[in-house]
Amino acid sequence: MNKFSLVLAVDHNGTMGMDGHLPWPKVIRDIKHFVDITKNKAVLMGRKTLVSMGGPLTSRLNIVASRNFEKVRYKNFVGISTLDIPPQLHIPNERIYVIGGKTLYEHYYDIADEIYLSIINGTYYGDTHFNVNISDWNIVDEEKWKDESGVTGKFLRLIK
Numbered sequence: 001m002n003k004f005s006l007v008l009a010v011d012h013n014g015t016m017g018m019d020g021h022l023p024w025p026k027v028i029r030d031i032k033h034f035v036d037i038t039k040n041k042a043v044l045m046g047r048k049t050l051v052s053m054g055g056p057l058t059s060r061l062n063i064v065a066s067r068n069f070e071k072v073r074y075k076n077f078v079g080i081s082t083l084d085i086p087p088q089l090h091i092p093n094e095r096i097y098v099i100g101g102k103t104l105y106e107h108y109y110d111i112a113d114e115i116y117l118s119i120i121n122g123t124y125y126g127d128t129h130f131n132v133n134i135s136d137w138n139i140v141d142e143e144k145w146k147d148e149s150g151v152t153g154k155f156l157r158l159i160k
């Protein structure tokens with residue numbers, strides 16, 4: 001059986017996306033954190049997140065959900081036509097990191113046993129929101145940070 005971790009970043013209102021992109025300017029500290037968590041792992045995403053990233057991530061097994069792969073011009077990913085991992089898909093070490101977007105977070109919220117939640121301080125304008133109810137989870141790690149851009153935030157690791 002696969003285990004699932006959500007990896008997501010939100011502002012104080014749960015805003016997580018804007019017009020197919022992240023709502024905030026580049027936050028290097030958060031990007032490095034994301035790479036540390038996901039490098040050499042299996043990542044699962046929706047087709048819109050694949051497009052928003054400009055294609056599959058290097059050094060990771062990219063699994064992408066879409067109902068119509070004809071629209072997708074990228075290669076080097078494993079396509080699935082449902083939100084669930086088909087049983088025939090073998091995933092090394094079994095944990096899969098769900099990296100968005102909202103559709104995938106909603107589907108996996110109750111299935112996941114771990115969340116890497118990055119909170120970006122402030123409020124940003126956006127069209128996509130996802131709220132994690134932190135009181136449903138146990139906080140096992142918490143780290144405050146300041147990015148070189150001046151943006152501040154904190155990283156939480158939550159488990160069930």
Ligand SMILES: NC(=O)c1ccc[n+]([C@@H]2O[C@H](COP(=O)([O-])OP(=O)(O)OC[C@H]3O[C@@H](n4cnc5c(N)ncnc54)[C@H](OP(=O)(O)O)[C@@H]3O)[C@@H](O)[C@H]2O)c1
Nearest residue numbers: 008009017020021046047048049066067082100101102103
């Ligand atoms: N802040 C963060 O941590 C974070 C992380 C990731 C993404 N984002 C942002 O989130 C936004 C995108 O999120 P989103 O929810 O709009 O899109 P998404 O979850 O990335 O992708 C949605 C797509 O998944 C496919 N899909 C949905 N249900 C499916 C099903 N039952 N079976 C197979 N495929 C299915 C469909 O692809 P087709 O249309 O091809 O069928 C659908 O259009 C962007 O703004 C992005 O920048 C933020």
